[in-house]
Amino acid sequence: METGTWKVKTGLAQMLKGGVIMDVVTPEHAKIAEDAGACSVMALERVPADIRAAGGVARMSDPTVIEAIMKAVTIPVMAKCRIGHFVEAQVLEALGIDYIDESEVLTPADESYHIWKHDFKVPFVCGCRDLGEALRRIGEGAAMIRTKGEAGTGNVVEAVRHMRAVMDGIRKLVNTPQEELMAIAKEMGAPFELVLEVHNTGKLPVVNFAAGGVATPADAALMMQLGADGVFVGSGIFKSSDPSARAKAIVKATTHYKEPAIIAEVSKGLGEAMPGLDIKQIPQDELLATRGW
Amino acid sequence: MKIGVLAAQGAFAEHIAVLHKLKIDAVPVRLPRELAGLDGLIIPGGESTTISKLMTDYKLREVIKERAAQGMVIFGTCAGMILLAKHGINGYPETLKLMDITVARNAFGRQKESFETDLKIPVLGEKPFHAVFIRAPLIKTVGEKVEVLAKLADGTIIAAREGKLLGASFHPELTDDARFHEYFLNIVAGKH
Numbered sequence: 001m002e003t004g005t006w007k008v009k010t011g012l013a014q015m016l017k018g019g020v021i022m023d024v025v026t027p028e029h030a031k032i033a034e035d036a037g038a039c040s041v042m043a044l045e046r047v048p049a050d051i052r053a054a055g056g057v058a059r060m061s062d063p064t065v066i067e068a069i070m071k072a073v074t075i076p077v078m079a080k081c082r083i084g085h086f087v088e089a090q091v092l093e094a095l096g097i098d099y100i101d102e103s104e105v106l107t108p109a110d111e112s113y114h115i116w117k118h119d120f121k122v123p124f125v126c127g128c129r130d131l132g133e134a135l136r137r138i139g140e141g142a143a144m145i146r147t148k149g150e151a152g153t154g155n156v157v158e159a160v161r162h163m164r165a166v167m168d169g170i171r172k173l174v175n176t177p178q179e180e181l182m183a184i185a186k187e188m189g190a191p192f193e194l195v196l197e198v199h200n201t202g203k204l205p206v207v208n209f210a211a212g213g214v215a216t217p218a219d220a221a222l223m224m225q226l227g228a229d230g231v232f233v234g235s236g237i238f239k240s241s242d243p244s245a246r247a248k249a250i251v252k253a254t255t256h257y258k259e260p261a262i263i264a265e266v267s268k269g270l271g272e273a274m275p276g277l278d279i280k281q282i283p284q285d286e287l288l289a290t291r292g293w
Numbered sequence: 294m295k296i297g298v299l300a301a302q303g304a305f306a307e308h309i310a311v312l313h314k315l316k317i318d319a320v321p322v323r324l325p326r327e328l329a330g331l332d333g334l335i336i337p338g339g340e341s342t343t344i345s346k347l348m349t350d351y352k353l354r355e356v357i358k359e360r361a362a363q364g365m366v367i368f369g370t371c372a373g374m375i376l377l378a379k380h381g382i383n384g385y386p387e388t389l390k391l392m393d394i395t396v397a398r399n400a401f402g403r404q405k406e407s408f409e410t411d412l413k414i415p416v417l418g419e420k421p422f423h424a425v426f427i428r429a430p431l432i433k434t435v436g437e438k439v440e441v442l443a444k445l446a447d448g449t450i451i452a453a454r455e456g457k458l459l460g461a462s463f464h465p466e467l468t469d470d471a472r473f474h475e476y477f478l479n480i481v482a483g484k485h
Contacts, residue, residue, distance in 0.1 A: 001408045001409075001410045002408055002409050002410070003405065003406060003407060003408045004405065004407075005408075005409055007409055007425050007467065008404075008407040008408065008409060008425060008426075008427055011407070011425055011427045011464060011467050012404055012407065012427050012428065014304045014307060014338075014467065015303055015304055015338045015339050015340070015371070015372070015427055015428075016303075016339075016340070017302070017303060017304060017305075017306070017339070018300065018301070018302040018303060018305065018339070019302045019303070019339065019340060019343055034342060036346075037302075037342070037343045037346040037347060038343070039302055039303075039339065039340040039343045040340070074342065074383070074398060074399060075340050075342060075343075076340075076403075076404060076428065093405070096402075096403045096405060097403075097404075098403055098404035098428070099404065121405050122404060122405055123404065251343070251346070251347070252347070252350065254302075255300075255301050255302060255323060255347055256323060256324075259323075259324075
């Protein structure tokens with residue numbers, strides 16, 4: 001019997017496909033998410049919108065919060081550590097968390113290097129803005145990828161940009177003749193073996209979710225139609241006026257993303273979505289997506 | 294022969310890919326109307342609570358049970374097996390209550406206890422079957438009419454069959470070995 005293998009790490013992400021992973025800050029939130037049909041929850045002290053508002057240094061959550069959430073639900077529980085903070089990751093692994101998000105939503109601990117994720121038995125998910133960044137993270141051992149989007153904004157525009165960039169990168173690699181792949185790998189700053197794999201298979205070697213700005217059922221279905229395997233919803237649920245109804249609606253829209261009639265039905269009477277932010281109004285140095293490389 | 298794969302949530306695309314490799318007509322099933330004309334159904338791995346809720350919301354539960362009564366063969370892997378079970382322990386979602394087995398969810402623990410191993414599965418032949426277990430369930434007890442297909446070295450039951458119902462704790466869709474799917478297809482074809 002072998003534990004912590006690449007197969008079981010990427011396999012758990014495959015089991016999450018077609019599902020919605022929701023940010024929660026209390027055991028009560030976690031129950032609401034599970035009851036709404038979330039396939040996993042992300043245990044946090046504050047949702048990204050509040051992290052953005054609070055400013056200062058955002059760190060890994062208090063283990064007490066994480067453990068209380070792990071006890072409250074039977075679905076997998078994820079938690080975030082800072083980019084490059086491998087000791088926070090060791091702590092999360094010791095807590096028995098099911099997936100670690102090495103996340104730009106927290107303040108990076110290392111501005112040059114991400115965590116060497118192959119050293120861990122627990123799987124990691126990492127954010128990306130394009131195919132090169134996705135393949136760098138996979139090269140370091142990320143068993144799941146998500147778009148960065150721009151967390152805590154309720155504005156899906158960056159998630160769309162990043163998902164399109166990844167998909168466009170894949171399409172280009174598939175149509176690139178073999179002799180050009182090495183030069184492309186150099187340009188992209190991505191491991192050649194992974195560039196070759198995407199060229200041969202026409203897809204990422206791991207599951208790719210959408211994240212960062214999803215606030216409505218239609219947003220979730222949009223990301224699915226653009227090629228996401230599933231959706232993270234951060235502030236979008238618990239910053240809205242009726243979290244339970246919105247959570248259920250986003251779960252249904254993610255499954256039935258190709259059925260506009262169903263998306264219309266579930267979008268009715270959900271109350272206020274979270275307040276949105278125009279990305280252009282956010283000062284450059286407060287953008288989360290530019291953290292990491 | 295036409296096989297549906299329940300696509301509410303989980304690893305449905307992986308099952309469809311295995312079936313396509315075997316040159317089988319396979320389609321995703323999200324709504325009751327998509328169950329029409331199917332000879333067999335696979336309920337994939339995923340989150341059983343999520344899949345259960347989506348089955349309720351879109352009235353799939355009733356139609357699947359109706360089709361099962363008419364003889365549609367059903368194969369549940371991991372969460373899919375949980376959803377087939379008549380009885381369950383450990384924070385149980387509402388299931389189809391079709392197969393006479395008692396299932397324990399997340400029975401091996403959290404993700405860090407997920408594992409892969411080689412199994413002896415006599416109905417698939419001599420060659421060991423490499424199996425991937427992810428936050429897997431196990432079968433605690435089986436009814437009289439249930440045939441145990443595979444056990445771990447310590448005797449834990451991890452695959453079983455009851456007539457036209459087939460359940461496995463692990464994920465045959467995550468490896469290249471298609472023998473478990475072929476076994477299922479043979480049941481659909483009436484050869485087993």
